[in-house]
Structure formats: structure tokens, C-alpha cells
Amino acid sequence: MTLSIEWPCVALADAPLAHRTTLKVGGRAEWLLEPDNPDQLREAWLMAKEQGLDIRILGMGANLIIDDGTLPGVVISTQRVRRTFRPLEPGQTIQPDELSEEEAAKLLDIEAPAIAADDPRLIVWAGASLPGLVRAGNELGWSGLEGLIGVPGTLGGAIAMNAGGRWGDIWDVVDMVRVLRADGEFEDIARADGNPGYRNGGLGDSIVVGAVLRLELDNKLQVAERSKQYLLEKRAVQPVTESSAGCVFKNPGGAKAGNPNSKKISAGQLIDELGLKSLKRGPAQVSELHGNFIVNRGGATGSDVFGLIDDLKRAVQDMRGIDLEVEVKRWR
Ligand SMILES: Cc1cc2nc3c(=O)[nH]c(=O)nc-3n(C[C@H](O)[C@H](O)[C@H](O)COP(=O)(O)OP(=O)(O)OC[C@H]3O[C@@H](n4cnc5c(N)ncnc54)[C@H](O)[C@@H]3O)c2cc1C
Structure with a gap:
């Protein structure tokens, strides 16, 4: 049950979170706090701590997958602390x-x-x-x-x-x-x-x-000129215009399978090489451009994305014996 608390900053009860992430999936926060400056952030944090609530910090949600349902406690957004x-x-x-x-x-x-x-x-x-x-x-x-x-x-x-x-x-x-x-x-x-x-x-x-x-x-x-060049290179290999949460897995390290002298393989190359770019769960899909990105084609849920991550991990483990480690942060 959401308590009535006099927060020292803007506070929203039962706040939807999906639109506050770049992947656009996820449920709600029991409390979403939006302090304006570092001192207010500290006060909000101290008050949540005093209440014994779970505290999570949200930036732009660009490296975050949030599950469906309601997250207990507070999510403190830093987006207004932006000067x-x-x-x-x-x-x-x-x-x-x-x-x-x-x-x-x-x-x-x-x-x-x-x-x-x-x-x-x-x-x-x-x-x-x-x-x-x-x-x-x-x-x-x-x-x-x-x-x-x-x-x-x-x-x-x-x-x-x-x-x-x-x-x-x-x-x-x-x-x-x-x-x-x-x-x-x-x-x-x-x-x-x-x-x-x-x-x-x-x-x-x-x-x-x-x-x-x-x-x-x-x-x-x-x-x-350098910025322009880097952006062109990035756009060629990453789905920067689609809804995603950036790279899902850490690069596993080690050599390409079967060739100990080859360069380290990235998680994206591995997923590509194993033909896993076709995997999807509902509107959550592995990006056709980059195997280490999951994109939301519209309306995906947290459980679609978490399920797809499990499918990828299992497939890579079965086919190559590699245990991919998840890099993106997950709130569930
Ligand atoms: C299209 C795309 C391309 C990307 N390319 C890259 C890339 O090239 N390189 C790269 O490194 N990343 C990349 N990312 C991932 C993402 O952009 C970065 O990780 C970014 O730094 C996340 O910042 P955020 O504010 O959105 O953090 P969030 O996603 O909001 O949070 C991520 C984690 O940081 C914590 N956090 C947030 N703010 C704070 C704070 N003030 N203090 C302490 N902890 C905090 C959160 O609690 C969470 O654990 C990409 C993402 C997308 C969608």
C-alpha cells in the first residue's frame, strides 16, 4: 500500500516508468521522486531511507530494462537535476x-x-x-x-x-x-x-x-568534424533510431570458437554468427543491425524482453558453451 508521505520534492505515486526508458517497457513505481538539485536529491534520499523504502536511481533509462508490475519503494529520477x-x-x-x-x-x-x-x-x-x-x-x-x-x-x-x-x-x-x-x-x-x-x-x-x-x-x-564522423560510424552499426537499451550483454572475451589465435569475439558477433538475430518474443526482437541490441518494435512488455534475454543466453550456452553475462541493468 502506498503511504502518504510529505516528500521534499515533486513526487508521483504509482507512476508509469516505460516512457522514462529508451526501450519503452516496464511497469510502475510505487513512488517516483523528481528533485530539482543535489541538496533536494539528498533530502529525498534521506527521507526514503528513514521510511525503510527501497531506493533506485533513474537517469534517462538508456541502459535499463524494467519489468512489468509495480516496483516497491522509490525511484529517484535525476532528470530535473540537470544544470x-x-x-x-x-x-x-x-x-x-x-x-x-x-x-x-x-x-x-x-x-x-x-x-x-x-x-x-x-x-x-x-x-x-x-x-x-x-x-x-x-x-x-x-x-x-x-x-x-x-x-x-x-x-x-x-x-x-x-x-x-x-x-x-x-x-x-x-x-x-x-x-x-x-x-x-x-x-x-x-x-x-x-x-x-x-x-x-x-x-x-x-x-x-x-x-x-x-x-x-x-x-x-x-x-x-570528428563528432560527425563518429556518429556516421555509429549509425552504420547500431540501431540508434529504434527503441533499445543499448548493449544487452558484456563481450565474453576469449577467442573465436575453434581458433585460439583469432581476435576476441564480441557478444554481437557471436549472436550474429550463431544465426540468433531472428529471435523474438512478441514485439521484442534482436536488432537486425546489431546482435547485441534488443529493439522494441512497439508494445513489448518487460516479460517479452526478459524472456528473449533468457532465450539468447540459453541458445549461446547450448551452441558454444559460453555463459553470456548481462551488461544492461535490470529492475524487477
Ligand atoms: C541506442 C543506444 C546506444 C548506446 N550506446 C552506448 C555506447 O556506445 N556506449 C555505452 O557505454 N553505452 C551505450 N548505451 C547505453 C547508455 O546510453 C549508457 O549506459 C548511459 O550512460 C546510461 O545513462 P542513463 O542516465 O540513461 O542511465 P540509466 O539507464 O537511467 O541507469 C543505468 C544505471 O545507472 C544507475 N544510475 C543512473 N544515474 C545514476 C546516478 N546519478 N548515480 C548513480 N547511479 C546512477 C541506474 O541506477 C542504473 O543502475 C547506449 C544506449 C542506447 C539506447
């Missing part, structure tokens, strides 16, 4: 919709006042969109984020997952991350003290509330 600041020069006017430099500095420990305009740092809250940050890099002529073009998500989700690919990972440009720890305190983690790995930001249960990104001053045209 991005540039350190200001002395005397520079503050945009009316921005916090003062002292306020921004207080929130993320940037020295105030003032850092030179050619300082290519961005102070970003967790819910800022990754595609928006890539665009900002392009507009400023600062390089470092263009390799993340075509990766949907929020900054917080990207840092938590260490999102990236062949042109680099988000942690390559992280100077400092501010997290909300499991004891309810904020902590600033410098890049040198972070421990990111393959698709894992190494932050455990901590919640990313913001970060300072350090990009490189570059030539605007060249940054834009």
Missing part, C-alpha cells in the same frame, strides 16, 4: 537562470570567484543530458566528449556505468565527481582516486550528484 555551469571570469555577468558563482562553487567546490574563460572545464549536475554535453563541447570547440556522440543518457548514469566506446570513455574527461554516499554524506572524488573499469564507474552504491569535466581547447571545426 551545467562554466566557471566565470571576474566581473562576468551571471545569466539570470544560473546560480551565482558562489552558489555553484559551494555546490561543487570550484574556487570562487573566477577562473579564466579559456579554462575548458564544465561543472555539471547529474541529470544533464549526455547528448547535450556533447553538443556543448562542439559549440565551445572543446574536445573530449565527441567520442560519446550517439550515446543517450545522463551524466550521472554515464559516470556510474563508465559509458564510452572505441573513441574513449566518460571517465577520460572527469576531473572530480561528487557523490552521495550510502551514509548520506556528500563526497568529492578526484579523478586520481576514482577506480573506473569496463562499463563500471567503480562507485558502488554511491549516487553521482555532479561532476567537474575537464575538456581540451581545440578547433571548433575539427571537433564538429
Whole structure:
């Protein structure tokens, strides 16, 4: 039963979640909380903790599969915690919709006042969109984020997952991350003290509330040109315009079956080679473009997608003896 609670932020009871994910499947949340800023996020988190409720953090839902039915407890969405600041020069006017430099500095420990305009740092809250940050890099002529073009998500989700690919990972440009720890305190983690790995930001249960990104001053045209090129390459191999949750499985490692000298095989190649791209459960289908993506052709349910993942795992195990590990996050 949903309790009546005075939340310190926008709160929706029995909230539908499917449209808050890129795969567009899943049921409802007992509570969906939408704080506006890092302090409100902390207050909401503390209150949920006090009530003894399960807490889950939702970014853009771009790497997430949610099951049907109702998730007990709270889902805290970071999508309103989305501001991005540039350190200001002395005397520079503050945009009316921005916090003062002292306020921004207080929130993320940037020295105030003032850092030179050619300082290519961005102070970003967790819910800022990754595609928006890539665009900002392009507009400023600062390089470092263009390799993340075509990766949907929020900054917080990207840092938590260490999102990236062949042109680099988000942690390559992280100077400092501010997290909300499991004891309810904020902590600033410098890049040198972070421990990111393959698709894992190494932050455990901590919640990313913001970060300072350090990009490189570059030539605007060249940054834009690289972004364009990377996007073209990505579009050729990934179903970026369809509803999906990104890669479903981790790459298994090891050599191609029967040839120990061959290169490591990716999960997508394996699924392709085994002829499993035709697998589907209702409108949930393996993408024809990339074997490691499941796409929702319209109206798929959580159980269709979870069932299809099980079918793929079983088939790969039976045919090649490989136990594929699921990379995408699953809420059930
Ligand atoms: C078409 C497509 C292409 C993609 N291509 C790539 C790619 O090339 N490379 C790549 O790495 N990924 C890729 N992805 C996956 C996805 O874009 C990334 O994993 C992205 O970082 C997810 O961010 P999000 O905000 O949507 O996180 P969500 O999906 O909302 O959450 C993912 C996980 O992170 C946690 N989380 C979210 N926000 C926070 C936070 N603030 N603090 C702590 N934990 C948090 C959630 O609880 C959950 O466990 C792709 C996805 C799609 C749909």
C-alpha cells in the first residue's frame, strides 16, 4: 500500500516508468521522486531511507530494462537535476537562470570567484543530458566528449556505468565527481582516486550528484568534424533510431570458437554468427543491425524482453558453451 508521505520534492505515486526508458517497457513505481538539485536529491534520499523504502536511481533509462508490475519503494529520477555551469571570469555577468558563482562553487567546490574563460572545464549536475554535453563541447570547440556522440543518457548514469566506446570513455574527461554516499554524506572524488573499469564507474552504491569535466581547447571545426564522423560510424552499426537499451550483454572475451589465435569475439558477433538475430518474443526482437541490441518494435512488455534475454543466453550456452553475462541493468 502506498503511504502518504510529505516528500521534499515533486513526487508521483504509482507512476508509469516505460516512457522514462529508451526501450519503452516496464511497469510502475510505487513512488517516483523528481528533485530539482543535489541538496533536494539528498533530502529525498534521506527521507526514503528513514521510511525503510527501497531506493533506485533513474537517469534517462538508456541502459535499463524494467519489468512489468509495480516496483516497491522509490525511484529517484535525476532528470530535473540537470544544470551545467562554466566557471566565470571576474566581473562576468551571471545569466539570470544560473546560480551565482558562489552558489555553484559551494555546490561543487570550484574556487570562487573566477577562473579564466579559456579554462575548458564544465561543472555539471547529474541529470544533464549526455547528448547535450556533447553538443556543448562542439559549440565551445572543446574536445573530449565527441567520442560519446550517439550515446543517450545522463551524466550521472554515464559516470556510474563508465559509458564510452572505441573513441574513449566518460571517465577520460572527469576531473572530480561528487557523490552521495550510502551514509548520506556528500563526497568529492578526484579523478586520481576514482577506480573506473569496463562499463563500471567503480562507485558502488554511491549516487553521482555532479561532476567537474575537464575538456581540451581545440578547433571548433575539427571537433564538429570528428563528432560527425563518429556518429556516421555509429549509425552504420547500431540501431540508434529504434527503441533499445543499448548493449544487452558484456563481450565474453576469449577467442573465436575453434581458433585460439583469432581476435576476441564480441557478444554481437557471436549472436550474429550463431544465426540468433531472428529471435523474438512478441514485439521484442534482436536488432537486425546489431546482435547485441534488443529493439522494441512497439508494445513489448518487460516479460517479452526478459524472456528473449533468457532465450539468447540459453541458445549461446547450448551452441558454444559460453555463459553470456548481462551488461544492461535490470529492475524487477
Ligand atoms: C541506442 C543506444 C546506444 C548506446 N550506446 C552506448 C555506447 O556506445 N556506449 C555505452 O557505454 N553505452 C551505450 N548505451 C547505453 C547508455 O546510453 C549508457 O549506459 C548511459 O550512460 C546510461 O545513462 P542513463 O542516465 O540513461 O542511465 P540509466 O539507464 O537511467 O541507469 C543505468 C544505471 O545507472 C544507475 N544510475 C543512473 N544515474 C545514476 C546516478 N546519478 N548515480 C548513480 N547511479 C546512477 C541506474 O541506477 C542504473 O543502475 C547506449 C544506449 C542506447 C539506447
